Amino acid sequence: LASGVTDLNQRSVLLKQLSRLQIKAKKLLSTERDPFKKAQRLLKYLHKTSLHAGYVEKQTNLSTLINKGSYNCVSSAVLYTLVGRGIGLDIRGIEVPDHAFAIVYDGSRYADVETTTKAGFNPARNRSAIKAFAEKTGFAYIPGSNASKRRETTPLGLIALIYYNHGVTHSRAQRHEKALLSYYRALQLDANLA
DSSP states (O other): OTTSOOOHHHHHHHHHHHHHHHHHHHHHTTTOOOHHHHHHHHHHHHHHTTTTTEEOTTOOOHHHHHHHOEEOHHHHHHHHHHHHHHTTOEEEEEEETTEEEEEEEETTEEEEEOTTSTTOBSGGGOHHHHHHHHHHHSOOOOOTTOGGGOEEEOHHHHHHHHHHHHHHHHHHTTOHHHHHHHHHHHHHHOTTOO
8 A cells, every 4th residue: 555556456466476475485494593594595585586676766665666676775675574574583674864774683683684785684794785785775874883863663664664755756746735645644654753
């Protein structure tokens, strides 16, 4: 719905595709016991399969990602979080100014996951991943040490960012009524969305 798919039959097809992806990922990663290794392998798997068409800055819709394989930070973080949580990983979203990514937990241990690049698992420990991310997106990675710019959110909070991004697009096009409606929907899913 956040991606604008209002037809029930179309949504049903997309949900089945998402479910099949989750089943395949679960089967592929079933022997991996370490949550971090599983999360890292999931990122590489999604880039080989679903995220195949590459990064497109304004492509925030999960439906387009599923159908065409193009993505931005929000849609890739939503997909990674939904699939990862579906296979038992403790994954949440991180929102920073003009960007979103994921974080995976194993008890008190955690690792950031920059979902826009296949080398984005725990990017603070991998300079080449940070460089690849910056070249692909034009953004600078914000590590955990800069906590004042980071906000952890739920999967619904990530989906709220899809509505928020639609609001920004409508605002820039002077479609203020549609922008307000998108912002309102975003706030309904995440009341703390600044």
